[in-house]
Amino acid sequence: EVQLVQSGAEVKKPGATVKISCKVSGYTFIDYYMHWVQQAPGKGLEWMGLVDPEDGETIYAEKFQGRVTITADTSTDTAYMELSSLRSEDTAVYYCATIPVTTGDYWGQGTLVTVSS
Amino acid sequence: DVVMTQSPLSLPVTLGQPASISCRSSQSLVHSDGNTYLNWFQQRPGQSPRRLIYKVSNRDSGVPDRFSGSGSGTDFTLKISRVEAEDVGLYYCMQGTHWPRTFGQGTKVEIK
Secondary structure (H helix, E strand, O other), rough: OOOOEOOOOOOOOOOOEEEEEEEEOOOHHHHHHHEEEEEEOOOOOOEEEEOOOOOOOOEEEEOOOOOOOEEEEEEOOOEEEEOOOHHHOOOEEEEEEEEEOOOOOOOOOOOEEEEOO | OOEOOOOOEOOOOOOOOEEEEEEEEEEEEOOOOOOEEEEHHHHHEOOOOOOEEEEEOEOOOOOOOEEEEEOOOEEEOOOOOOOOOOHHHEEEEEEEEOOOEEEEEEEEEEEE
């Protein structure tokens, strides 16, 4: 069974950095890109970026460029998303997901990040 | 970035009746490899999203056949032939042809 298990909820102050993990099991980690998606409260889905676990190559959405770092650790089959210089607008649920071209997609359970002074 | 525009944003439907959601892209989604990478996702209340349709019209494994996708170029449609109570939620289109990937704003399907 494929599982993507994310780390728990975080509360951060403005200006801080958060790092969320996504531990995968049930498939070969390097076979699929790992995407990260933001969903602010009551809002839609916003694509943040992805990492190719095989070689660590990343692509980021311009909105998050410079503040987001997505990495993959093949020794632990874990992907990470780090977001810096947090502001209140970053309060959201963050999802990791594999979204292959043809086979089924898999999503983590989501991690709530609250940014508040 | 490719802008994905969905309509309507809210869709009240009667159980057992059909429903249709439109998604338009600001650029053609035909990839240089000849494929069109247009996906549809469902997000039930309190759940993570899941994909229903990939490459315009292909259902993901386990997706009921009352869901169908169609379209080409810049105009795409998701249809539910007969809405059931479990179909309540948000529906998003997402293009996988151009970087960065982009989602539509979402359409909220609710029962009248």
